[in-house]
Amino acid sequence: MEITVETATIKMLNVLYEIEKQSFKEEAFSKLQISYLLMDNNGVSLAAKVGGEVAGFIIGRIDFVRNRPVGHVMTIDVSQVYRRQGIGQRLMVELEGIFKQKGATECRLEVRENNVAALGLYQKLGYHQVGVLENYYGRAHGLYLMKNLS
Template identity: 40%
Template sequence: MQQNTRSSSVKIREAGLKDLAEMQRLERMCFDIEAFSKFQLRYLVTTPTGISLAAEIDGKFAGFIIGIINRNRYGTYGRIYTLDVDTGFRGKGTGTELTRALLERFKASGCEKCFLEVREDNDCAIALYHKLGFENKHIIPHYYAEGIHAIKMRKDL
């Protein structure tokens, strides 16, 4: 099912195993040594509580986002595992549209909050998440390669 989003040129659709090669290519492009492996991406795409969305611009695979719905004694919440946008499609609202679409799915599934981790030196991603209403909660020391800290972020849905 394809749906139009706020930006007329970005189309958001469900992502699946047919997209795995493109997803892996983008994951490596965006995250290099910290990229999820093909096996890990396959798991995230096929897990029953997962939501995987792809963005297309002019029929080309421009990016994707993967999140998981979790339930525990504190409630139901979503967690964003990865957001990847091809360098050729950045600055066109692709990351914003993917994240908004995932947050809408989380909310429709009963999630009360959404969490994610982002490298403390990823200024573009941090700005995007702040624009979408995420708040910094705390620092996770040495979360990424080379000892880079993560910022744990949260958004109330």
């Protein structure tokens, strides 16, 4: 299966929103929120395609923490039919590479404490827990993870 990765643009908004809804149900970003993320000047948005079809996407952003650029993963979603075929990992690796090019030496993200698939992915890529975000997802806690990129 050939996976290609390209910049995700506002033209893909409808398909990205469908994948986001499928992935996160009531906790999904709204279409408007996704459009803001896609147009953010500090944002990095990538889409993975298989056979010309968008199979997944990732949106990150460079945050400035004490004037230092830090990568932040805002959302990563792979369409259900394409899961467990390396697309999530590929998107993360590509995003981290771009964060590094932009001068970030670390990448941070939040994940629901019971999201087994995402935790497995982040663990495989070397992320470690640096904090707990109490009731970040309603009654479920979030975990704050970090990885050194340098």
